[in-house]
Amino acid sequence: MKLVIVGPPASGKGTVASKLAKEFGLTHISPGEMLREEVIKKTSLGEEIDKYISKGRLVPDHIVSDMVKLKIREHPNFILDGFPRTLEQAKILDDFVKVDLVIFLEISEETAVERISGRRICEKCEASYHVKYLPPKKSGVCDRCGGRLIQREDDRPEVVKKRFEIYQKENSPVVDFYKKKGILKEIDGSRKPEEVYALVKEAVKARENV
């Protein structure tokens, strides 16, 4: 299976993608995570990337697309989380590989802002928590690996605002592109996590049987 998941920041893309990956034996490809790793390594490419991420802007299409293509070559069964984010990226992906299903997780900006303000991630394994809705067993410590929980730099309110503005401008053409192809499934991401996942799973299974 070749799956894509799109949606606004904090719509739950990462959580759903990692569950799907486990259950359906897919590789979870997260360009956001790959880009952050590059920044941490402090390579010259990482420094270039940081200029965009820290301001909440999108990293240029060619940089992200090249990283994604490389990963897909190694892992032909995948779930892509947060790519494509522009129409140009959708076209590049479409020329490279045929996607089976695109899940569009929708949430309002209000819900997203609330989720982001309480979001904490593990600095080691990137597992995601929420101070109110999904707290770790021990405050500030990752349940999975014991790493320290931090707030992502680009989850600061002023950066979040920019990320949302860009999302609103760039995402509709991506959604339309896949709608026209008849492979888009819209799911209400504001429901409870287990309900969202059940709906997503149903859509994936239906596609699997086609």
Ligand code: AMP
């Ligand atoms: P994410 O972890 O998916 O929320 O992504 C974090 C940040 O990485 C975004 O705000 C962008 O700066 C960058 N990024 C992630 N995915 C993409 C993409 N497909 N195209 C361009 N930039 C991206």
